Amino acid sequence: MIEWFDDLKLGMRFKSGEVTVSKEDILRFASEFDPQPFHLDEEAAKNTMLGGLAASGWHTAAISMKLATDCRPFGPHPLLGAGVDDLRWPRPVRPGDTLHLEGEVVDLVPSKTKPQGIVRIKWTAYNQNGEAVYTFNPIGIVPRRPV
């Protein structure tokens, strides 16, 4: 069971449940935050680089955050960090796609001055065909076990 930074090990893996992204979800998010034709209009989207309606990358990012919180990789401690690196979207998320998230601990750096450590988990979101649609690498901060 993970309770503290000290319980995390390199190569440890996490896997979330699934979520299906509806066309209505895609349109609602894009209308508020990313109002561009390939996220808003099926017909107009056909003639764009995405070749059809696709979720905003920020929508996929937000859905993936929800899936990451479900994984509870830091046990009772929150997912809260200094930043996130390397957001990539290798493939569009289409209406009706079912996504899940997998993560692997790739770096663990105990702080020299504070009772905590930095945890890097490389997260990848996959669609129902097992194709990666999004990756990201947050800088997680987790307390050390009190001595």
Add this chain to the structure above:
Amino acid sequence: MIEWFDDLKLGMRFKSGEVTVSKEDILRFASEFDPQPFHLDEEAAKNTMLGGLAASGWHTAAISMKLATDCRPFGPHPLLGAGVDDLRWPRPVRPGDTLHLEGEVVDLVPSKTKPQGIVRIKWTAYNQNGEAVYTFNPIGIVPRRPV
């Protein structure tokens, strides 16, 4: 006027309009995408690292995408890229904060094989006190002027 990759210059700057983030906005986004106490519950948030209710970083990211699209940094071409690097949240976004976005072109790399180029804009979101609350650096792809 910016129409093509060739019209962008290093140091070129953009500035968006303003948006005010309500407590209701913060709770609605967090309920769907980032259900952690410091984004959901004013009382519980007081005893966390954020010291009070604050927007999800992904909410600030989504709001900033909207502000970036308003800037139309690539003229008629969309904001669509291969990825985003260096997301950082130096300060929490609180209920009632008014944000705007500023961007500066920091790198321009013409493709050697395609009629396009990669544009890096360093974007910073500021609150009403002029404090940076969020930075990000997307990999923008913009077509070159047809010859």
